[in-house]
Amino acid sequence: MLFVPPRHGKSEMTTVRYPVYRLECDPCLRVIVGAYNQTLANMFSRKARRIAKERLTLSGDRSAVEQWETIQGGGLRAVGVGAGITGQGGNLIIIDDPVKSREEADSQAYRDRVWDWYRDDLYTRLEPGGKIILIQTRWHEDDLAGRILGSDTAADWQVVSLPALAEIDDPLGREPGAALCPERYNEAALADLRATLGSYGFAALYQQSPSPVEGGMLQRGWWRRYEHAPARFDDLVQSWDMTFKDTAGTDYVVGQVWGRVGADCYLLDQVRARMDFRRRCGQCATCAQLGRKCERN
Numbered sequence: 001m002l003f004v005p006p007r008h009g010k011s012e013m014t015t016v017r018y019p020v021y022r023l024e025c026d027p028c029l030r031v032i033v034g035a036y037n038q039t040l041a042n043m044f045s046r047k048a049r050r051i052a053k054e055r056l057t058l059s060g061d062r063s064a065v066e067q068w069e070t071i072q073g074g075g076l077r078a079v080g081v082g083a084g085i086t087g088q089g090g091n092l093i094i095i096d097d098p099v100k101s102r103e104e105a106d107s108q109a110y111r112d113r114v115w116d117w118y119r120d121d122l123y124t125r126l127e128p129g130g131k132i133i134l135i136q137t138r139w140h141e142d143d144l145a146g147r148i149l150g151s152d153t154a155a156d157w158q159v160v161s162l163p164a165l166a167e168i169d170d171p172l173g174r175e176p177g178a179a180l181c182p183e184r185y186n187e188a189a190l191a192d193l194r195a196t197l198g199s200y201g202f203a204a205l206y207q208q209s210p211s212p213v214e215g216g217m218l219q220r221g222w223w224r225r226y227e228h229a230p231a232r233f234d235d236l237v238q239s240w241d242m243t244f245k246d247t248a249g250t251d252y253v254v255g256q257v258w259g260r261v262g263a264d265c266y267l268l269d270q271v272r273a274r275m276d277f278r279r280r281c282g283q284c285a286t287c288a289q290l291g292r293k294c295e296r297n
Contacts, residue, residue, distance in 0.1 A: 001145055002135045003161040003208040008181050014135045015096040016047045019076055022092060024055055027072035032090035034122055036100045038080035042066060044096065045078035052076075081117050089127045097136040098144055102201075105139035114144050141210040164190050164206035191251075229266050233259035236268075 004010040019031045033048075035041040042065045049068050052058060059069040067088075069075030077088050081098050095118070104110045126132065134145060148157065164185065166174035174180075179187050194202040204210035241254045257269040 001148075001157055001159045002133065003138050003145070003159070004135065005162075005164040005180065005185075005206045005208075006137055007184065008162075008164075010135050011044065011096055012047075014133060015044045015094050017051065018133075019092065019094065020048050020051045020055060023052060023070060023074055023076075026074065027056060027070040028074045030074055030089060030091050030127070031076045032085065032088065032093045032122070032125060033076060033078050034081070034093065034095045034098065035078075036081050036098045036104075038066075038078070038083060040096075040100075041078035041080050045076055048076055079122075081114055083117075083121075085121055085125045088125060089130075090125050091127050091130045093122055093126055093130065093132045095122065095132065095134045095136070095144070099136070099139045102139070105143060111140070111142055111144075111147075115147050118144055118148075138204050138208040138210045140204065143210070146210070161208045163208050167207070226266065229259065229268060230261050233261055233266075235260040 002010065002014060015033055015035075019033065022029055022031065033041055033044050035044060045068070046065050049058070049063075049065065052068075052070075057071045059071050059075070062069045062075070065078065067075065067077045077085065077090070079085055098114045098117075099105045099110075123132075134148070136143070136145060138145060140146065148154065149159070160171060162171065162180055164180050165187070166172070166176050166178045166180070168176055170176070170178075172180075177187065179185055179190055185193070190206065193206065197205065200211065237258045237260070239256050239258065251274075252272050253275045255271040256267060259266045259268050
């Protein structure tokens with residue numbers, strides 16, 4: 001499994017060019033390429049066939065975009081999610097992101113459909129000794145990758161996860177926070193994407209760390225809104241998440257004031273802005289009067 005953010009070249013590298021390389025090594029190899037629909041699978045196949053024509057001798061008897069062959073009998077078959085592959089086996093099966101949208105990713109029915117297609121159609125086409133590559137963006141913790149990794153076959157898979165912004169123990173040896181492909185999306189561009197998508201979408205699509213939409217430790221259903229705060233609190237707490245630059249690509253400084261009455265906690269005030277060191281210190285001083293609105297922001 002290879003997890004890569006959107007628009008980082010994963011399909012061009014793995015779904016288009018890699019099959020042709022493998023066919024150069026073994027022109028008898030049978031490759032199956034699966035995608036979220038037949039149109040996209042055909043596009044991948046067409047691009048691969050164009051490269052293969054320059055490097056291999058293709059058969060004139062079978063050269064359609066859905067299925068083309070080498071004169072040695074190998075070749076490539078393109079299929080979309082839900083399509084049957086009766087009579088066709090594969091030594092190499094490449095599944096390229098069977099989900100196309102957030103709506104599909106959040107649909108239990110669609111995730112079940114993809115799982116059934118993988119298990120009943122694709123997997124049964126794998127030849128003895130064959131290999132499967134699943135390359136995708138992690139949309140949901142219960143997507144195809146999540147289901148496979150939660151199954152009895154999880155130990156059979158090798159996972160390479162490449163987040164857009166490097167984390168600790170990055171597989172490529174990047175420093176934490178470094179962009180995966182700064183020539184296309186540098187740190188500032190990724191910060192803008194995170195601001196637009198929100199933490200939930202960015203963590204899944206760009207960091208390959210999907211989380212339950214209802215929340216993990218803190219469930220979404222536990223949160224409520226209030227119109228009037230209690231007159232008295234058992235405790236008042238001020239919390240800050242700091243950074244020290246105010247440039248476009250940096251994280252926000254966030255300060256909050258919370259009040260507690262028994263087991264109920266109330267968010268009373270919040271400051272969220274990009275600040276340099278001096279302004280950050282000024283905000284801290286202003287917010288020291290708990291519950292008072294910061295006017296410096």
